[in-house]
Amino acid sequence: MSTHRLIHQASRCDLRYKICVRLILALTFFIVSAPSMAGGPTTSTIIVTVEPRTGGAIQGAVVDYNDHGLVLVKAGVPYALAWKQIKSGTAYTAQRDLLAHKRGGWDNLSAQDHFSLGQFALECDRQDLARSEFGHTTTLAKGQFDESIHRAWQQFHEKSKRLQRERKLNRKGRKPELTDKKKISNNELDINSIGDDLDRAVNLANPAGFVNDVDDEIRKRVRAAYMIYGKKVQEVMGPSVDLIETDHFLIWTDWPTRTRAQLAGWLEDMYTALSKQFGVDVSRDIFLAKCPVFCWRSKVRYQRFAQKFDGYDGKDSIGYTRSIESNGHVHMAFMRRGTDPADIDRLACTIIHEGTHAFLHRLFTTRLLPHWVNEGAAEMTATAVLGQQCPAGGNSLLLAKQYAKYHWPIGPLFESVAPIEAHQYPLAQSIISYLNSLSVLKWRALINELKHGKSFPEALDQAYDGMSTQELDAKWREANSGLDGS
Numbered sequence: 001m002s003t004h005r006l007i008h009q010a011s012r013c014d015l016r017y018k019i020c021v022r023l024i025l026a027l028t029f030f031i032v033s034a035p036s037m038a039g040g041p042t043t044s045t046i047i048v049t050v051e052p053r054t055g056g057a058i059q060g061a062v063v064d065y066n067d068h069g070l071v072l073v074k075a076g077v078p079y080a081l082a083w084k085q086i087k088s089g090t091a092y093t094a095q096r097d098l099l100a101h102k103r104g105g106w107d108n109l110s111a112q113d114h115f116s117l118g119q120f121a122l123e124c125d126r127q128d129l130a131r132s133e134f135g136h137t138t139t140l141a142k143g144q145f146d147e148s149i150h151r152a153w154q155q156f157h158e159k160s161k162r163l164q165r166e167r168k169l170n171r172k173g174r175k176p177e178l179t180d181k182k183k184i185s186n187n188e189l190d191i192n193s194i195g196d197d198l199d200r201a202v203n204l205a206n207p208a209g210f211v212n213d214v215d216d217e218i219r220k221r222v223r224a225a226y227m228i229y230g231k232k233v234q235e236v237m238g239p240s241v242d243l244i245e246t247d248h249f250l251i252w253t254d255w256p257t258r259t260r261a262q263l264a265g266w267l268e269d270m271y272t273a274l275s276k277q278f279g280v281d282v283s284r285d286i287f288l289a290k291c292p293v294f295c296w297r298s299k300v301r302y303q304r305f306a307q308k309f310d311g312y313d314g315k316d317s318i319g320y321t322r323s324i325e326s327n328g329h330v331h332m333a334f335m336r337r338g339t340d341p342a343d344i345d346r347l348a349c350t351i352i353h354e355g356t357h358a359f360l361h362r363l364f365t366t367r368l369l370p371h372w373v374n375e376g377a378a379e380m381t382a383t384a385v386l387g388q389q390c391p392a393g394g395n396s397l398l399l400a401k402q403y404a405k406y407h408w409p410i411g412p413l414f415e416s417v418a419p420i421e422a423h424q425y426p427l428a429q430s431i432i433s434y435l436n437s438l439s440v441l442k443w444r445a446l447i448n449e450l451k452h453g454k455s456f457p458e459a460l461d462q463a464y465d466g467m468s469t470q471e472l473d474a475k476w477r478e479a480n481s482g483l484d485g486s
């Protein structure tokens, strides 16, 4: 089972915000000359604290930033984050402090600077901060910005109204919850038997564990097993769960009706992109009998499903893939959390990320890929399908540039097969994207070698005409040096 995008208990935003502001005020002009990493930046920078929307807080020295996001180093570990991944109050404060640092003090901020900060605050839905920044703008520019400020507010109000309308429509599309709560049993035995049922059923339907060239009879039997399982899911999770069938997915979901087309679209776009990447006929079903997907409208329902059907607590994720090596089965589960555009974007990225794991699980053999390759490929596909909507691409460019600039080592990654940390995903994505950009045919060959048991250095040598990991390291750095950043 692979899970990612950790989410922690969200803290009370306004309380944390106040604490944060005080901390940052005290720290803003604490100039640091080098983070504790060998070959770190020599130009002066500042320390900021940001709170990712997924929870927690990171305080570190900023090594670079641009319109997309920033890279900070904490205890020798670099983190790349897009502005839209950061909670509004702390994103605004970090932007303001970086700008003040660049100008040599808050007093040196121009009317244009305050106006830009005001606009950023509005994008973050922080009217209080915007009002204050626009106030400074007016004082400094003596009315020159009045029209621009008026337009900024107008656009903000229009956007708020549109979002409110969408939220209302989503609520309308909801079907009622289960009325008989007793139907959901928390019996431990019951929980395990449901999950085991599916594994057993797929084992019976596909005893030889076929991956490719699955015959129609086996597909039919697996499909029947999925349908029985889906019925059980509907029974346990209640009448609001519907089945939507697309070309390659069986989606059981309780999402508002009007959001379901979007869900099917993300999954099929992902399938199309991967088919193209690996030269798989798009009309073919790479899964045993389409891929079962379970999408829940709340954390409670997501966790209930994960616990009852997969014996997984579901506490620290918003989506996961369960793949079984012996019989080739794979299914996915997701939850919808929040209605802000940033929340929906995060969900889309997660679905395509996890969907890529599911597809790769079925490609060539069911052997597990080294985790960094798997995560890098998943982020690359999410970026290819969603573009700017997914922050992964921007994060990966920004982080790779720092690795090249400061000569941070990447060698250990090439030897590793174990799970990697979320902060390493942008690095993995950058290396995988680089390999892909050299030749898509060689990239396919690399995955084929890995799926037949070769180590990464062996597979690289085989697929890329004798390339060593040292050569890859050097070429990748060269490709990422001198890229545009801040």
Ligand SMILES: [Zn+2]
Pocket: 002, 003, 004, 353, 354, 357, 374, 375, 378
């Ligand atoms: Zn992953």
